[in-house]
Amino acid sequence: MPRYFTDEHEWIEVDGDTATVGITDYAQGQLGDIVFVELPQPGTQVAKGKDAAVVESVKAASDVYAPITGEVTEANGALEDDPALVNSAPEDGGWFFKLTISDPSELEGLMDAAAYKSFCDGL
Amino acid sequence: MRYLPLTDTDRSAMLAKIGAADIDALFADVPAEARLSGPIEGLPLHQSEMAVERHMRALAKKNLAAADAAFFCGAGAYRHHIPASVDHIIQRGEFLTAYTPYQPEIAQGTLQMLFEFQTQVARLYGCAVANASMYDGSTAAWEAVAMASRVTRRRRAVLSGALHPHYVETIRTMAKFTGDEIADALPTIQGSPDITGLIDRIDDQTSCVVVQYPDILGRLTDLAAIAEAAHAKGALLIAVNTEPVALGAIKSPGELGADIVVGEGQALGVGLQFGGPYLGLFAVRDPKHVRQMPGRLCGETVDAEGKRGFVLTLSTREQHIRREKATSNICTNSGLCALAFSVHLTLLGEEGLRRLAAENHRLACLAADRLARVPGVLVLNDSFFNEFTVMLGQDARDVVRRLTDKHILAGVSLGRLYPAHDALHEGLVVAVTETTSEEDIETLASALEEVLA
Numbered sequence: 001m002p003r004y005f006t007d008e009h010e011w012i013e014v015d016g017d018t019a020t021v022g023i024t025d026y027a028q029g030q031l032g033d034i035v036f037v038e039l040p041q042p043g044t045q046v047a048k049g050k051d052a053a054v055v056e057s058v059k060a061a062s063d064v065y066a067p068i069t070g071e072v073t074e075a076n077g078a079l080e081d082d083p084a085l086v087n088s089a090p091e092d093g094g095w096f097f098k099l100t101i102s103d104p105s106e107l108e109g110l111m112d113a114a115a116y117k118s119f120c121d122g123l
Numbered sequence: 124m125r126y127l128p129l130t131d132t133d134r135s136a137m138l139a140k141i142g143a144a145d146i147d148a149l150f151a152d153v154p155a156e157a158r159l160s161g162p163i164e165g166l167p168l169h170q171s172e173m174a175v176e177r178h179m180r181a182l183a184k185k186n187l188a189a190a191d192a193a194f195f196c197g198a199g200a201y202r203h204h205i206p207a208s209v210d211h212i213i214q215r216g217e218f219l220t221a222y223t224p225y226q227p228e229i230a231q232g233t234l235q236m237l238f239e240f241q242t243q244v245a246r247l248y249g250c251a252v253a254n255a256s257m258y259d260g261s262t263a264a265w266e267a268v269a270m271a272s273r274v275t276r277r278r279r280a281v282l283s284g285a286l287h288p289h290y291v292e293t294i295r296t297m298a299k300f301t302g303d304e305i306a307d308a309l310p311t312i313q314g315s316p317d318i319t320g321l322i323d324r325i326d327d328q329t330s331c332v333v334v335q336y337p338d339i340l341g342r343l344t345d346l347a348a349i350a351e352a353a354h355a356k357g358a359l360l361i362a363v364n365t366e367p368v369a370l371g372a373i374k375s376p377g378e379l380g381a382d383i384v385v386g387e388g389q390a391l392g393v394g395l396q397f398g399g400p401y402l403g404l405f406a407v408r409d410p411k412h413v414r415q416m417p418g419r420l421c422g423e424t425v426d427a428e429g430k431r432g433f434v435l436t437l438s439t440r441e442q443h444i445r446r447e448k449a450t451s452n453i454c455t456n457s458g459l460c461a462l463a464f465s466v467h468l469t470l471l472g473e474e475g476l477r478r479l480a481a482e483n484h485r486l487a488c489l490a491a492d493r494l495a496r497v498p499g500v501l502v503l504n505d506s507f508f509n510e511f512t513v514m515l516g517q518d519a520r521d522v523v524r525r526l527t528d529k530h531i532l533a534g535v536s537l538g539r540l541y542p543a544h545d546a547l548h549e550g551l552v553v554a555v556t557e558t559t560s561e562e563d564i565e566t567l568a569s570a571l572e573e574v575l576a
Contacts, residue, residue: 036414036439041276054448061439061448 004107005116011091012067022095023055023064026120031057034086039075039097046072046099048106053096068106070099187527189395193563197510197554198535199287199365201390204558205467209392212466222458223255223419227435234433237421240465247370248384249377250406254418256456257403260365260387261293266405266417266451267361267383268294271331272303273415274359279328284308285316285338286363288540309544314505316344322352329358336362336376337369341510341552350380359383366390369508371480377408392467393460402460414440417451479557483509487555493568499575510554519551525574531567
């Protein structure tokens with residue numbers, strides 16, 4: 001399944017009409033120990049580039065932005081009990097939420113894995 | 124920052140920026156009659172320090188102070204005896220500060236004291252976690268309403284009719300800017316609070332039910348029944364307490380199922396002090412709600428060498444880190460008042476608090492029994508702690524004024540609390556604490572007999 005990346009360090013994996021969103025390994029490394037994640041309720045409308053979740057580490061609280069516009073269908077309940085999953089499995093079990101894809105063309109401006117890697121290398 | 128006085132140009136630039144015509148426009152919310160319109164009467168513009176002191180002392184003598192009268196005023200602020208040792212201890216250098224520190228870990232004395240304070244508040248309220256305090260009881264009540272909106276994702280707060288009207292006003296003022304719907308009501312003049320009426324107002328859009336305990340008329344309510352009804356609709360119960368000494372005698376709101384417990388801590392350690400600064404108390408029963416709490420929170424931990432130490436914890440909720448998404452714009456606490464509260468309560472201890480509460484209640488019972496024998500007086504309450512309401516059969520404000528001339532401060536009239544509601548004007552809220560002597564009670568009762576005759 002195709003996976004895209006944003007310059008705000010979110011990843012989005014597309015599966016038909018829906019997609020899964022999380023933060024990248026690079027992002028979790030920068031944030032340090034994650035202690036809390038605030039997720040959107042299913043049914044919430046999120047807009048591309050607008051804040052959709054909050055991730056809290058021991059030193060800061062940061063917004064997580066929606067890579068594309070859509071409606072949240074599911075939030076990762078596992079993060080409530082074990083927010084450290086974002087550190088240990090950021091691009092797998094530490095996903096944040098799933099959403100419907102309102103406009104597939106919004107995916108076009110995002111980076112693929114290779115482009116994101118060179119983006120991070122340049123930081 | 125330059126420590127230089129502002130020029131007129133600086134001032135005009137700042138006023139222009141915020142769209143105010145002049146400095147006086149910033150005080151528009153203070154009623155005109157409460158503002159000083161010119162020089163102080165009888166005081167020339169140039170006068171020696173001693174002459175000014177003499178003049179001000181003469182002006183102050185026009186007041187009738189609590190300690191100079193038979194005193195029965197309560198309704199949210201209570202006169203208690205504060206041991207002299209409280210004032211001595213709070214001035215020690217390890218403690219003395221008005222705030223939580225911004226570089227907190229170097230101030231271990233302050234943090235340890237706040238940790239003890241939080242522990243005391245949590246135990247008093249029957250809750251899991253208390254914060255390091257808020258500005259006062261009314262702002263703490265608003266913060267609880269705002270927190271309930273965050274937790275339930277609903278925006279309709281149902282206030283009990285017997286919630287202190289000043290607290291209602293504070294909640295309404297803040298809700299103007301957040302869009303929360305505030306459903307309030309007037310108190311019912313009955314021996315017991317109208318629980319059924321309150322429960323009927325809870326619906327599935329209700330974020331919280333706010334109930335004062337004991338209430339503005341001094342009555343005790345069945346919090347457990349209200350908690351059950353609120354929880355059945357998915358709403359939180361917020362209990363408001365204005366007299367912490369009562370909790371030495373009655374069950375704590377947390378034990379009875381309140382989700383958020385807030386209140387005024389002034390009665391312990393702080394004194395009346397012309398109405399402020401006071402001390403807001405804030406606690407939550409269920410630790411899972413702690414991230415939605417407002418305010419500063421002190422925690423116990425260990426340092427790199429395993430030694431016990433204290434930190435400010437969960438700061439990511441707060442404005443200096445979370446900015447506009449913070450749980451509250453409060454980034455401080457009432458440090459000195461919290462210290463005085465904590466020292467006073469420590470000196471009392473659990474047993475001392477229970478004895479103090481018992482003495483308050485004993486004297487209040489004496490007063491209620493004595494006043495009930497005054498012709499024309501009806502004691503309203505079926506239950507009370509140290510405060511109850513009497514109905515006088517005439518406007519209580521006039522009675523209060525006439526008793527003031529006899530150096531008796533007889534209580535807080537409902538006309539003063541609810542000026543727009545004539546139906547309540549015959550009520551007088553009478554508070555009795557350990558500072559009230561049996562002679563004071565007799566003085567009030569016999570003066571009331573004369574005035575009502």
